[in-house]
Every structure is written in C-alpha cells, then in structure tokens.
Amino acid sequence: MSKTPDPNPEPRTRTIKVDYLARVEGEGALDVRIEAGEVAEVKLRIFEPPRYFEGLLRGRKFTEAPDITARICGICPVAYQMSACHAMEAACGLVLDEPLRNLRRLLYCGEWIASHTLHIYMLHAPDFLGAAGAVEIAREHPDLIKRGLRLKKIGNDILSLLGGREINPINVRVGGFYKTPTRDELNAMLDDLRWALDAAIGTVQWVAAFDFPELEYDYEFVCLRDGEQYPMNEGRLVSNRGLDISAHEFDEHFKELQVPHSTALHAQRVGGGSYFVGPMARFALNADLLTPVAKAAAQSAGLTETCRNPYKSIIIRAVEVVFACEEAIRLVETYAPPPAPFIEPQPADATGYAITEAPRGILYHRYRIEHPGQILDAKIVPPTSQNQMTIEDDLRRVLMNNADLSDDQLGWRCEQTIRNYDPCISCATHFLKINVERR
Amino acid sequence: MTESTHNLRVLVIGVGALERGDDAAGRLAARQIMASSTGTPLDVIELRGEAMALMDAWSNANTVILIDAMSAGNPVGSVSRWDASAQPMPAEMARGSTHDMGVPDAIELARAMGMLPARVIVYGIEIQHAAHGSEPSPQVISGIEQAARSVIDEALQLTEGSNRHA
Numbered sequence: 333m334s335k336t337p338d339p340n341p342e343p344r345t346r347t348i349k350v351d352y353l354a355r356v357e358g359e360g361a362l363d364v365r366i367e368a369g370e371v372a373e374v375k376l377r378i379f380e381p382p383r384y385f386e387g388l389l390r391g392r393k394f395t396e397a398p399d400i401t402a403r404i405c406g407i408c409p410v411a412y413q414m415s416a417c418h419a420m421e422a423a424c425g426l427v428l429d430e431p432l433r434n435l436r437r438l439l440y441c442g443e444w445i446a447s448h449t450l451h452i453y454m455l456h457a458p459d460f461l462g463a464a465g466a467v468e469i470a471r472e473h474p475d476l477i478k479r480g481l482r483l484k485k486i487g488n489d490i491l492s493l494l495g496g497r498e499i500n501p502i503n504v505r506v507g508g509f510y511k512t513p514t515r516d517e518l519n520a521m522l523d524d525l526r527w528a529l530d531a532a533i534g535t536v537q538w539v540a541a542f543d544f545p546e547l548e549y550d551y552e553f554v555c556l557r558d559g560e561q562y563p564m565n566e567g568r569l570v571s572n573r574g575l576d577i578s579a580h581e582f583d584e585h586f587k588e589l590q591v592p593h594s595t596a597l598h599a600q601r602v603g604g605g606s607y608f609v610g611p612m613a614r615f616a617l618n619a620d621l622l623t624p625v626a627k628a629a630a631q632s633a634g635l636t637e638t639c640r641n642p643y644k645s646i647i648i649r650a651v652e653v654v655f656a657c658e659e660a661i662r663l664v665e666t667y668a669p670p671p672a673p674f675i676e677p678q679p680a681d682a683t684g685y686a687i688t689e690a691p692r693g694i695l696y697h698r699y700r701i702e703h704p705g706q707i708l709d710a711k712i713v714p715p716t717s718q719n720q721m722t723i724e725d726d727l728r729r730v731l732m733n734n735a736d737l738s739d740d741q742l743g744w745r746c747e748q749t750i751r752n753y754d755p756c757i758s759c760a761t762h763f764l765k766i767n768v769e770r771r
Numbered sequence: 772m773t774e775s776t777h778n779l780r781v782l783v784i785g786v787g788a789l790e791r792g793d794d795a796a797g798r799l800a801a802r803q804i805m806a807s808s809t810g811t812p813l814d815v816i817e818l819r820g821e822a823m824a825l826m827d828a829w830s831n832a833n834t835v836i837l838i839d840a841m842s843a844g845n846p847v848g849s850v851s852r853w854d855a856s857a858q859p860m861p862a863e864m865a866r867g868s869t870h871d872m873g874v875p876d877a878i879e880l881a882r883a884m885g886m887l888p889a890r891v892i893v894y895g896i897e898i899q900h901a902a903h904g905s906e907p908s909p910q911v912i913s914g915i916e917q918a919a920r921s922v923i924d925e926a927l928q929l930t931e932g933s934n935r936h937a
Contacts, residue, residue: 384904403790406819454822454872467876470883478884481823488823 362746363593364731371731374724375593376750389710394420394679394701395506401697401712402500405756407450410443410495411690412712413504414565415697420506422579423684423701424677431670432508433565434663435494438518439504440564440688441660442490445528447691448611448649448656449487451754452535453480456646459748460542476538479531483653486521486528490660493517508674518664525664529657533629536650540633544643545745547729551640551722552605553613556689562621562655563614565688570617571607579685582696588713599718606721609693610753611648612639623662626655642726642752649754679705690715692754716755723753780812781926782832782888786820786839786874792905793847793898796915797838799907800896803919811923812930822872826881834890834929836922839874841895848897848910850918855891892925894918 365373385404389397397416402409414436421428428436453476454466463469470477493513495501503510554575558567570576577585588597601607615630619637622630630651639648683700693715700709730749734742785801788794798817805815818824820839829835841851853860859882860875872880874893881887896914907915 388904406788406821450823450872454876465876466872467879467883470880474884477880481826484823485827 362727362750364727364742364746366731366735369735371728374727374731376720376724376727386710386712389699389707392707394423394699394705394707395677397697397699397707397710398504398506399500399502402504404712404714406500407447407756408443408690408692408695409500410439410491410504411688411695412697413501414440414688415686415690415695415712416699417504417506418565418686418688419579419684419697419699420701421677421684422686423682423699424506424679425682426507426675426677428508428675429670431668432512432674434667435509435512435670436504437561437564438490438660438663439494439501441656441663442487442494444564444656444691445487445532445653445660446484446491447487447754448653449480449484449535451691451751452539452646452649452653453477453484456649456748456751456754457539457542459744459751460539460544460643460646479534483528483531483535486524487656489521489524493521505674507677508670508672510673512670512673515667515669518667522661522664525657525661529625529654529661532650532654532657533625536629536633536647536654539646539650542646544641545730545748547642547726547733547749548640549642549726549729551608551612552601553616554607554609554718555613555617555694556687557617557621560621562618562623562626562659563689569687569694571613572616579687579696580683582685582687582713583698583711586696586713586718588717596717596720597713598720599713600721606725607718608642608722609715609718610645611652611691611693612642612645613693614689615639615648615651622651623655623658625658626651629654642749645752645754679703692716692756693718714756716753719753719755723750723755726752779834779930780814781929782829782835783813783815783922783926784825784828784835784837785815785817786825786837787817788819788901790904791901793907793911794840794901795907796840796896796898796911796918797894799912800838800894800915800918800922803915804922807919808923808926811926813923813926820873822874822877822880825874825877826886829881829888829891830886832888835888836892836894836926837874838894838896838918838922840898840901842898843895845897846910847899847908848912848914848917850914850921851895851897852921853893853895855893856887856889860893890929894922 363375397420398413401412401416404412458465491501496503552571552573554571556563556567557570568576568578585602586599587602588599591598616637633647635647679701681702685698687694687696695715696713698711699707701707726749727746730745734745783801783804786797789798801815801817855878860878896918898911
C-alpha cells in the first residue's frame with residue numbers, strides 16, 4: 333500500500349491508494365479520495381487487459397466452450413465448464429439424467445471445498461487475526477494451516493478424479509463426461525471426505541469466534557433456488573426483493589456497463605442498483621435447504637438467514653464447506669454409475685442460456701449457435717463483475733463510518749472489505765509485482 | 772528434511788500460465804531444460820504456480836529449483852536468482868503476488884511449517900505482458916534461454932558437489 337502525503341491539512345484531503353490488492357485473485361487496485369470528511373471517490377481499478385473470451389468463442393465449435401471458458405479462471409474452472417455445458421445443452425434441448433447431474437454436483441462440491449477453503453484460511457482469515465498473511469498464522473499455528481491445506485487438497489482430489497486434473501479440468505463435456513468414475517474410485521475418497529467434514533465443522537467454529545466489524549446493509553441478494561437442493565447447477569434466479577426468473581430472462585433484468593476506471597464491466601439491475609451474489613445470497617435464500625450438519629453448524633455459529641454483515645461471509649463460506657463435504661459424502665455413497673458417460677448433443681439453430689453457482693456467485697453464460705454447431709455469439713457475466721458495484725458501495729460506507737482511522741488502518745479495512753467478496757478480478761493471471769535488488 | 776548424500780536428483784519446477792504471453796516464461800524454460808539436459812540428474816515438471824500444488828510437488832524432494840515470471844522493474848528478460856533456503860523471499864514479493872498464493876507464499880508457508888526442502892533456488896525472469904492469448908516477447912525468450920542454461924549449470928554443480936561428498 334502506498335500513501336500520498338496530505339498537502340492541504342485544512343480542509344483535509346486524504347488519498348488512499350492500495351496499489352496492488354494482495355490476496356485477491358487477479359490484478360486490481362483501489363483509489364479512495366476523502367475531502368473534508370466526505371468520501372469523494374471510490375474506484376476499484378481493474379487493469380487487466382479486457383477479457384477476450386467472448387470474441388474468441390465466436391466461430392468455434394459449440395463443444396469447445398467448456399474447455400475454452402475453463403481457462404478464464406484457475407480457481408473456479410468447474411463453474412465455467414458447468415455454465416457452458418448447461419447453456420449448450422439448453423440450446424440443444426438436451427436434459428441429462430440424474431446420475432450425470434449428480435456427478436456434476438459432486439464435481440462442483442470439489443470446487444467449492446477447494447476454493448472456499450483457500451479463501452478462508454489463506455486469504456481472508458489473516459484480516460481478522462491482524463496478520464499480514466497466512467504465513468504469519470502458520471508460524472504461530474502450523475496445525476491450523478495444515479488443516480486448511482489438507483481440506484483444500486481433498487477438494488482438489490475430487491476435481492482430479494472427476495475432472496481429470498485439478499487445474500483446468502479436461503474430463504467435462506457437453507452432454508456429460510468423457511469418462512465416469514467407478515464406484516471403487518469414488519468410495520476410496522470416503523475416509524478423506526469424512527475427515528474433511530469434521531475439519532469443516534472445526535473451521536466454522538474457528539471463524540465464528542472472530543471479531544467482526546459492524547457493517548449492515550439491506551442488500552438485494554440474488555442467487556439460484558430450485559426448492560429442493562442447496563443451489564449449484566439448477567434453479568430459477570431469485571432475490572429477496574421478488575425477482576423470480578429463468579436464465580433466459582437474465583438480460584431483461586440485468587445489464588453491464590463500462591466504467592472508465594476498470595476494464596471489467598460492472599453489472600447492475602435494469603433500472604439501476606447494485607446487487608449481491610455469492611455465499612451470503614445463497615445462504616439468505618436457501619438456508620432451509622442446507623444439509624443437516626451444515627444447518628447445525630450455521631446455527632451453532634449464530635447465523636440467521638437475515639445475516640447482512642458482509643464480514644460474516646467468512647462464516648457462511650465455512651458453512652458451505654461443511655455442506656459441500658456432507659453433500660459429497662451423500663453423492664459418493666449413493667453413486668450409481670450412469671449407463672453412458674455422456675449423451676451426444678444434437679446442435680440446432682438456437683440460443684442457450686444457463687446460470688450456475690460458482691463459489692463466488694452466479695455465473696451467466698449465453699450462446700447462440702447454428703447448425704452444425706458453430707458458435708455465433710457468446711456472453712459471459714462472471715460473479716465478480718456482478719458484485720463490483722456492491723463492493724464499491726460497501727467501501728463508501730466503510731469509509732464514512734471509519735473516517736477517524738489512520739490511512740494505514742483504513743487501507744487495511746478496505747482490503748478486508750473487498751476480500752469479503754472473494755473477488756476473482758482477472759482469473760488465471762500469475763504475476764509477481766515486486767521491488768527487489770538484482771543479484 | 773535431511774540432506775541426501777548420494778544419487779542426488781534436482782527437481783526443477785517451471786511455473787506459469789502458457790496462454791498468457793510472457794507469463795509462460797518459467798514453463799518454457801523448463802521445457803528447454805527438459806530438451807537439453809539429457810544425462811543430467813534432473814526431474815522437470817511444470818505447474819501453474821498454485822501454492823499447495825507446489826508444496827505437494829516438492830514434498831519428497833531434497834533440492835528444488837523453481838523458475839518463475841517476475842516483475843521487479845528490471846529490464847525485461849533479465850534473470851534474477853534467490854537462494855530461498857538461505858534467506859526468506861523478499862517481503863514485497865510475497866505481498867505483491869495477486870494470483871491466489873504463488874511461489875513466494877508456498878516457500879514461506881512451507882518454511883513456517885518446517886516443510887521446506889533442504890535447498891530451494893528460485894530463478895525469476897523479468898516479464899512485461901501477460902495478456903491472454905499473447906506470445907512471449909523476444910526479450911523474454913532470450914531470458915528463458917539464459918535461465919535454462921543457468922539452471923542446468925547450477926543443477927550440475929549441485930549434484931557433482933553432492934556426489935563428491937558421497
């Protein structure tokens with residue numbers, strides 16, 4: 333973090349710059365300007381090159397979309413594959429049977445476990461413990477970090493088994509999988525999954541004891557809900573303000589805007605207004621559908637369905653890890669190998685729409701394809717672009733409520749606030765920004 | 772982990788994202804090493820740089836050389852070297868990584884938990900552009916070649932030194 337010296341003590345102008353947002357996926361920065369005690373400007377700057385995937389997809393075969401879009405994110409490739417597959421299958425009029433749908437759900441469990449655990453232990457917990465990072469926690473509490481590492485690895489193991497590898501899985505295809513696992517291969521994971529469930533319960537207890545800054549707002553939470561299962565791949569898009577639509581109606585209710593300070597688009601509700609996607613939204617609108625152990629863990633952590641403090645998202649993420657472990661155990665124990673690993677899709681001249689629940693929130697895909705299966709047009713709206721306005725709104729509130737903090741403390745609190753959303757700003761970048769002497 | 776006194780093999784890990792222009796530097800260097808180090812006691816692998824995958828990869832290794840892209844304000848394509856087993860990675864390096872948890876985080880996490888291999892050397896290739904779908908720049912390709920030669924030389928020195936003491 334760098335600070336610009338204050339040249340005018342009266343009236344006081346404070347400029348806080350967080351040049352590189354550590355522990356946030358991608359390349360981002362934050363500029364804040366406070367003039368005479370008022371927040372004059374909040375800009376979450378994203379200076380990754382504009383995403384070119386939508387353009388890249390045009391002219392490609394419809395079956396390539398899952399593998400191409402998986403490259404958008406190294407942390408949540410399954411989400412991109414799931415939304416791409418469902419959208420293409422919708423365009424082809426293809427509905428998968430329960431065994432294949434369950435395998436997809438199990439794959440998503442792996443991604444939720446791995447992604448949430450990474451964020452809880454390595455990226456967000458340090459904010460609450462006054463630590464600069466997970467390394468500092470590891471020095472004091474190595475067993476705690478080892479627990480997080482093992483838990484994440486178990487999520488990765490699911491990805492490896494069903495996806496073919498941990499990063500950018502290659503076994504997912506439109507219509508199902510290239511290869512489905514045997515019952516023995518899945519059963520071999522059960523001991524680890526049972527350990528993971530206990531570790532996840534311990535994680536909820538750990539994070540629930542943190543001190544949480546006060547910040548509450550009456551957000552519009554948006555997520556999937558199908559009324560039967562905690563949402564991952566299926567359901568209608570609903571909100572706590574009465575939204576209830578199908579995926580194909582998304583563009584009528586949500587729009588994306590270009591803002592000068594960011595190369596990422598900002599999504600908002602048609603008619604104006606920010607909204608909130610991700611674990612907080614899922615919990616607010618689907619807590620009744622959590623699995624029994626996850627429900628008990630949420631209750632013991634003092635969570636109510638109306639939790640509106642975004643800092644407590646870390647507890648909800650931990651509850652979702654409990655859910656994902658419990659659900660994975662159920663799916664493994666009841667696994668019935670599908671009669672075939674995939675159903676061959678028959679492309680038509682059609683547009684397919686899908687929304688699935690990435691760890692960070694809803695991920696919308698829309699594809700227009702034509703016979704014999706060429707993509708004419710693609711639209712992808714990731715969760716971080718949908719939360720970006722809400723993040724900036726939160727930052728304004730945090731700045732107004734904490735103007736008495738020093739610049740360093742305020743910068744820290746702003747970073748913590750951004751991390752409430754586990755933002756995936758660019759996805760798949762891998763870059764070290766440093767100052768160091770050359771040898 | 773104790774120092775092996777015989778048949779030392781060096782694990783070389785090339786880190787990066789192949790589809791992101793200069794960011795592929797570490798992995799392309801690893802491929803050059805693989806192609807031109809016949810007879811050298813090396814094991815070469817490529818990873819995207821996620822901390823836990825790195826820690827898994829080196830969990831049974833004694834001597835590790837990592838090659839990664841970096842941005843430290845040096846001339847593009849220049850190569851830097853750290854002996855991470857002798858001293859902590861620069862604080863700015865660990866703090867500045869914005870992708871997940873990367874090489875410096877993995878090293879320092881492992882050190883904090885007593886899980887760092889006995890010897891860890893990091894080579895950094897200075898990069899400029901990491902846009903999706905771009906190709907590595909000529910300066911970075913030159914840096915890749917330089918890093919590959921340096922890694923092979925160092926691996927030979929490490930293994931020969933170890934074998935003399937066996």
